[in-house]
Amino acid sequence: MTLESPLCNSTATVIFYAPNAALYEQVKEFYKNVLNFTVDEHSYDSCSLLANKAASCNVSAISLLVDEENAASVTEIEGNINNLLSHKKKRDWRTLQSAISLESDKLLAVIEKLKNANCEFQIRPDELNPFEVYVIDPLGSIVGFTALKNAFAVNESSRTFKSADFVFEGEAASSVRSFLDDSHSSSNDAAVKRQRNIAVMTSGGDAPGMNANVRAIVRSAINKNCRVFAVHEGYSGLVNGGPEYIKEMKWVDVRGWLNMGGTNIGTARCKEFRERWGRLKACKNMIEAGIDALIVCGGDGSLTGADLFRAEWPDLIKELLDKKEITEDTYHTYKHLNICGTVGSIDNDMSSTDATIGAFSSLDRICHAIDYIDATANSHQRAFVIEVMGRHCGWLALMAAIATSADYVFIPEKPTSVDEWSDHMCEAVSQHRSRGKRKTIVVVAEGAISSNLTPITCEDVKKVLVDRLGLDTRVTTLGHVQRGGPAVAFDRFLATLQGVAAVDAVLEGTPDTPSPMIGIAENKIVRRKLVDAVKLTKSVAKAIEDKDFEKAISLRDSEFHEHLKYLIAMNTADFREPSLPVKKRKNFAIINVGAPAGGMNSATYAFANYCMSRGHVPYAIYNGFSGLARHESIRSIDWLNIENWNSLGGSEIGTNRTTPEEADLGLVAYYFEKYQLDGLIVVGGFEALESVSQLEAARESYPSLRIPVVLIPATISNNVPGTEYSLGSDTCLNKLVEYCDIIGQSASATRNRCFVVECQGGNCGYMATMAQLCAGAECSYVPEEGISLEQLETDIQTLKAGYASDKGRNHTGRILIKSEKASKALSTEVIGQMISLESEGRFDSRTAIPGHVQQGGIPSPIDRTRATRFAIKAVEFMEEKWSVVHNAEDEIGEFEDSDEVSATAAVLGIERSHVKFRSVKTIWNNETSHGTRMRREIFWENIRDIADMLVGRVKI
Numbered sequence: 015m016t017l018e019s020p021l022c023n024s025t026a027t028v029i030f031y032a033p034n035a036a037l038y039e040q041v042k043e044f045y046k047n048v049l050n051f052t053v054d055e056h057s058y059d060s061c062s063l064l065a066n067k068a069a070s071c072n073v074s075a076i077s078l079l080v081d082e083e084n085a086a087s088v089t090e091i092e093g094n095i096n097n098l099l100s101h102k103k104k105r106d107w108r109t110l111q112s113a114i115s116l117e118s119d120k121l122l123a124v125i126e127k128l129k130n131a132n133c134e135f136q137i138r139p140d141e142l143n144p145f146e147v148y149v150i151d152p153l154g155s156i157v158g159f160t161a162l163k164n165a166f167a168v169n170e171s172s173r174t175f176k177s178a179d180f181v182f183e184g185e186a187a188s189s190v191r192s193f194l195d196d197s198h199s200s201s202n203d204a205a206v207k208r209q210r211n212i213a214v215m216t217s218g219g220d221a222p223g224m225n226a227n228v229r230a231i232v233r234s235a236i237n238k239n240c241r242v243f244a245v246h247e248g249y250s251g252l253v254n255g256g257p258e259y260i261k262e263m264k265w266v267d268v269r270g271w272l273n274m275g276g277t278n279i280g281t282a283r284c285k286e287f288r289e290r291w292g293r294l295k296a297c298k299n300m301i302e303a304g305i306d307a308l309i310v311c312g313g314d315g316s317l318t319g320a321d322l323f324r325a326e327w328p329d330l331i332k333e334l335l336d337k338k339e340i341t342e343d344t345y346h347t348y349k350h351l352n353i354c355g356t357v358g359s360i361d362n363d364m365s366s367t368d369a370t371i372g373a374f375s376s377l378d379r380i381c382h383a384i385d386y387i388d389a390t391a392n393s394h395q396r397a398f399v400i401e402v403m404g405r406h407c408g409w410l411a412l413m414a415a416i417a418t419s420a421d422y423v424f425i426p427e428k429p430t431s432v433d434e435w436s437d438h439m440c441e442a443v444s445q446h447r448s449r450g451k452r453k454t455i456v457v458v459a460e461g462a463i464s465s466n467l468t469p470i471t472c473e474d475v476k477k478v479l480v481d482r483l484g485l486d487t488r489v490t491t492l493g494h495v496q497r498g499g500p501a502v503a504f505d506r507f508l509a510t511l512q513g514v515a516a517v518d519a520v521l522e523g524t525p526d527t528p529s530p531m532i533g534i535a536e537n538k539i540v541r542r543k544l545v546d547a548v549k550l551t552k553s554v555a556k557a558i559e560d561k562d563f564e565k566a567i568s569l570r571d572s573e574f575h576e577h578l579k580y581l582i583a584m585n586t587a588d589f590r591e592p593s594l595p596v597k598k599r600k601n602f603a604i605i606n607v608g609a610p611a612g613g614m615n616s617a618t619y620a621f622a623n624y625c626m627s628r629g630h631v632p633y634a635i636y637n638g639f640s641g642l643a644r645h646e647s648i649r650s651i652d653w654l655n656i657e658n659w660n661s662l663g664g665s666e667i668g669t670n671r672t673t674p675e676e677a678d679l680g681l682v683a684y685y686f687e688k689y690q691l692d693g694l695i696v697v698g699g700f701e702a703l704e705s706v707s708q709l710e711a712a713r714e715s716y717p718s719l720r721i722p723v724v725l726i727p728a729t730i731s732n733n734v735p736g737t738e739y740s741l742g743s744d745t746c747l748n749k750l751v752e753y754c755d756i757i758g759q760s761a762s763a764t765r766n767r768c769f770v771v772e773c774q775g776g777n778c779g780y781m782a783t784m785a786q787l788c789a790g791a792e793c794s795y796v797p798e799e800g801i802s803l804e805q806l807e808t809d810i811q812t813l814k815a816g817y818a819s820d821k822g823r824n825h826t827g828r829i830l831i832k833s834e835k836a837s838k839a840l841s842t843e844v845i846g847q848m849i850s851l852e853s854e855g856r857f858d859s860r861t862a863i864p865g866h867v868q869q870g871g872i873p874s875p876i877d878r879t880r881a882t883r884f885a886i887k888a889v890e891f892m893e894e895k896w897s898v899v900h901n902a903e904d905e906i907g908e909f910e911d912s913d914e915v916s917a918t919a920a921v922l923g924i925e926r927s928h929v930k931f932r933s934v935k936t937i938w939n940n941e942t943s944h945g946t947r948m949r950r951e952i953f954w955e956n957i958r959d960i961a962d963m964l965v966g967r968v969k970i
């Protein structure tokens with residue numbers, strides 16, 4: 015049914031499905047006679063029809079009552095709605111709710127009508143100055159009317175208030191049904207009664223990003239009509255209970271938390287919770303505080319505790335009932351524990367997720383420290399033994415060793431025997447020294463062991479280096495420095511998305527759904543069964559205990575396994591006998607194309623080392639295709655020359671945007687022939703994709719180009735078709751977020767000031783969107799959306815309202831992010847001036863442009879380690895595909911192209927949860943927007959919605 019309201023400034027369409035005729039009539043009656051909507055009638059007798067309708071018309075609200083029988087269709091509808099959102103970019107969808115803007119006199123007319131019709135409704139904040147009116151339709155959906163131009167702005171308190179009243183998103187059957195029950199039975203307070211109480215806790219060792227996680231949980235939950243409580247001091251807070259430990263959180267309470275290290279709600283290692291009596295107390299305290307759902311952010315220990323609590327809950331609550339400590343009613347209300355884990359720990363030791371919140375921040379601290387130590391080690395020709403945290407997990411040590419090209423690493427998952435470890439290490443170190451290396455770095459995980467499970471300490475390692483190799487050796491234990499400081503961008507992103515997903519998960523949870531844990535697989539946030547994740551994590555510990563190290567490694571995620579294999583190969587490069595027989599050894603080359611991006615040098619480093627370990631000759635083509643064509647700038651790579659490249663930004667081999675056709679395709683092919691190249695890795699952005707596409711298309715004409723070619727996307731814009739991640743985008747994002755933190759601090763200190771920060775990214779709004787999410791900026795303007803005056807005005811109104819409601823120390827610096835190409839007419843400067851003019855003297859604005867700073871600097875550990883992984887995968891791909899393209903000839907010796915052959919020119923990218931090689935031809939022909947020089951499909955749109963939601967932005 016589509017209804018149009020003459021009361022509205024613009025058409026408001028409500029679409030609904032009611033499972034029976036009586037209810038259908040009731041709803042129609044309500045909209046038609048009570049709210050005086052004009053009715054344009056259609057009848058829908060199935061959920062799918064409704065879904066189709068939803069997909070085909072301009073719907074701004076949807077009202078659904080769904081019974082159990084139709085639950086499956088709800089999923090279908092939600093699927094359709096999501097499709098609709100992603101394809102048609104309709105951003106004004108709200109399920110199970112509608113918000114209608116009216117002139118204030120019309121609003122008063124609505125109130126009159128509701129009164130006359132004897133409807134239950136609420137007016138907020140009060141009758142004298144009403145700006146929001148709510149009424150519940152017979153399906154249980156909230157219809158809101160507001161006299162304000164935009165329903166979610168105004169000021170902090172009303173924003174919280176408003177959003178708290180508006181959402182029953184995606185919950186479908188159970189919540190709507192009980193909403194309906196409540197609204198039949200009782201008073202104006204129905205909405206308040208329906209609110210769920212969600213508690214959030216941080217537990218175990220603190221980790222950067224925990225605050226971002228709590229912030230996202232608090233705001234997302236408030237936005238979904240829930241009350242949120244923080245349990246302070248981890249499980250101790252739950253065991254002790256009471257208002258001192260379990261405190262309600264409001265929207266403003268988490269302001270500014272995004273970039274704070276540690277955890278502001280405290281954490282603990284709580285012995286009592288390990289005991290049943292402690293968990294019984296926790297159970298009672300949770301019930302007394304009225305908590306319906308608990309989200310625990312912590313490491314493997316905390317989530318093991320959470321899983322145990324979940325398993326025991328029925329017994330615990332029954333015991334409380336039997337002892338008459340709770341009533342029968344309470345027992346029934348809280349019979350099922352609704353619990354969810356978000357994984358926060360620097361150790362990255364939890365199975366079923368690629369990363370835990372805090373791990374990459376910690377890795378960042380470690381890499382910085384080792385980069386610094388490198389300089390002093392090099393100066394004195396010393397050896398350094400560096401102990402890093404990670405408890406029983408070697409992830410931090412392994413990744414740090416890769417990112418800093420350490421000489422050797424000790425991790426618990428791959429021990430050697432007591433007799434052998436010193437020989438192995440000494441062989442690697444002495445070979446590196448004999449090739450001219452002046453320094454030695456050995457990374458030791460704090461949980462390092464030998465294969466009989468005896469610990470290997472830094473002092474043990476030092477003794478061997480001194481006694482056997484005579485090296486001047488120092489030990490550095492990095493300690494808790496690794497846990498401190500602000501979260502890196504990735505952890506803010508991970509923590510925020512996990513927080514939002516956790517709130518969704520607990521709201522969708524039913525007694526029958528298994529408790530979830532939120533993790534990440536490559537680039538995709540995933541929901542896993544907590545019980546399985548805990549089981550798998552325990553099995554790693556058990557495998558180590560049983561000395562089954564192969565199994566331990568296989569049980570860690572596949573990325574861990576791969577990284578370890580690659581590190582071992584790279585570390586023996588150039589001195590062990592290559593692993594391939596002579597006849598399989600090849601000549602492979604690497605080239606950089608486009609603007610510089612963090613990680614380009616790591617890719618060259620890993621490419622060269624891995625090639626050497628296999629027996630291939632690694633060539634570098636210097637200064638792009640133009641360098642090759644004009645100056646024959648191609649040389650084989652010398653091991654010692656690239657030794658410190660991992661920590662260098664920019665491109666050591668030089669990069670430019672010239673494509674082979676622009677440089678001279680014939681000459682390029684000639685040099686490929688001359689150097690007998692068997693494969694090429696191109697590292698770069700859009701021009702690199704174009705280059706690979708040209709090389710692939712020219713195979714028919716030039717036999718020397720009939721070789722596998724792999725594009726490793728590398729550009730800060732992250733706009734390369736065929737991937738959701740490009741090298742350099744993480745480094746850039748960190749630079750930008752760091753910059754925004756500093757600018758934000760300046761804005762805060764100056765009190766009434768905001769900054770418009772302009773960021774790079776070409777025609778792609780990815781960087782601006784991510785910076786908005788990770789820096790907590792008020793909004794971001796991107797080329798894909800442009801800047802409408804209406805949106806700008808709304809954003810300025812929100813800013814004004816925000817500054818007006820700031821009090822005392824609550825003054826916060828506000829930042830707006832603008833992509834350099836968001837608008838042809840509205841420059842950053844103009845936007846800044848408009849804000850200043852519109853602010854009527856209440857605040858002022860400044861602009862800030864970080865410019866090319868975003869391209870440079872020390873590459874982030876993510877870019878370094880992914881570059882390593884991708885470069886080695888690319889070599890493996892070339893080894894595998896060489897014969898496919900080399901032998902692609904028909905009977906008379908002509909080149910014979912086919913899908914299989916053309917797919918040997920590939921993009922190595924991340925799409926959702928997978929790392930994939932995909933045909934450049936397919937990507938170039940079907941997925942590339944050649945005019946705007948970027949991928950056609952936008953994969954980060956939901957990130958924009960989340961970023962906006964968490965700062966309460968109103969989107970027109």
Ligand SMILES: Nc1ncnc2c1ncn2[C@@H]1O[C@H](COP(=O)(O)OP(=O)(O)OP(=O)(O)O)[C@@H](O)[C@H]1O
Pocket residue numbers: 217218219220249282283284285286287288289312313314315316317318319320322358359360361405
């Ligand atoms: N098996 C368990 N049963 C009950 N509670 C547990 C269990 N394991 C851990 N916990 C609870 O979780 C708390 C934190 O666990 P732990 O010290 O192992 O840290 P973590 O969550 O693994 O984080 P991190 O390793 O990052 O410090 C413990 O102090 C305890 O209260």
Ligand SMILES: O=P(O)(O)OC[C@H]1O[C@](O)(CO)[C@@H](O)[C@@H]1O
Pocket residue numbers: 219313359360361403404405460497
């Ligand atoms: O801070 P604490 O309690 O000394 O614990 C240190 C441990 O915590 C962690 O930092 C996180 O689990 C481990 O890496 C380390 O072993």
Ligand SMILES: [Mg+2]
Pocket residue numbers: 218313314315359361363405
């Ligand atoms: Mg742990």
